[in-house]
Amino acid sequence: MSSPPNPIFDANAPPGFETPPAGPLPPLAEKRPPIEDPVWTGWEVLALGVVTVFLAMLLFPLLVTLAAHQVLYPQVPLTEIVRYPGLIVLSQLLSYVVILGFMYSIVRRDRADFWQAIRWNWPRNPGVYLLLGIVLSFSLQAFAHLLPIPKSLPIDQFFRTAREAYLLSIFGVTFAPLLEELFFRGFLYPVLARRLGMGVAVFLTALGFAAIHGAQLMYSWGPVLIIFMVGLALTVVRARTKSVAASLLIHIAYNGTLSILMYVATDGFRHLEKLNQ
Secondary structure, three states: OOOOOOOOOOOOOOOOOOOOOOOOOOOOOOOOOOOOOOOOOOOHHHHHHHHHHHHHHHHHHHHHHHHHHHHHOOOOOOHHHHHHHHHHHHHHHHHHHHHHHHHHHHHOOOOOOHHHOOOOOOOOOOHHHHHHHHHHHHHHHHHHHHOOOOOOOHHHHHHHHHOOOOOOHHHOOOOHHHHHHHHHHHHHHHHHHHHHHHHHHHHHHHHHHHHHHHHHHHOOOHHHHHHHHHHHHHHHHHHHOHHHHHHHHHHHHHHHHHHHHHHHHOOOOOOHHHHHH
8 A cells, every 4th residue: 555645745756846735825925115225324414404504504694795785785784684584585595406416416426316215206196195284284273273372483574575475485385395305304214214213213303394493483382393293294194105205295285275374364465464463
């Protein structure tokens, strides 16, 4: 009587061939989401921050000097020129252009594709993220009524005239959110996540985002808390979707909603005094 065939080894099989065991095959390992492993280092992100501060300290005084020497405002005292929001916005715009070039050079140093490296990843449903930004704006504005918000803040100087209000509104939905998202969600978050994990990285990124807006808000804890919550929402979206473009859309919609609300509340920026009532 012959013995039953060995389920592992078949004597009739060619040498080196083993019959797979009977029964269902073991399940394949689940595909894990890709980890955050950017081509840049934390030191390079720190360098980006230092260069940004240096440019702000350099460009704004330079523009003020040019303006004071009969270039832009020949009849205006220097003490008044330094308060012009247009010069502040222009200096920020010029520094953002330089920083964007610096970012690009850091990524291209390793011959990596810039947009792929920063996880741009344009979402399939951009309208959803724009809607989330609108909802976030209305929700946090409602929450702000429960917090101690000073009637006068340094950022109010950007809304003294209709022209300045238009300028800041346009800047707030274009260059400002783009560079902030590239730096915080594109460059800073992934190096923190690689070293500290997603949870800590989300918190620290939102904290840094709130810190850079603190001076405009007189470091009052109520407004700063609102900005921190905005940064928290933006970074969570970036972490979950692996898409900087998604967080950018929310950021644009959030800022745009605030601008539209101010536009309506001030009758088309014609009665900006209503903002302090």
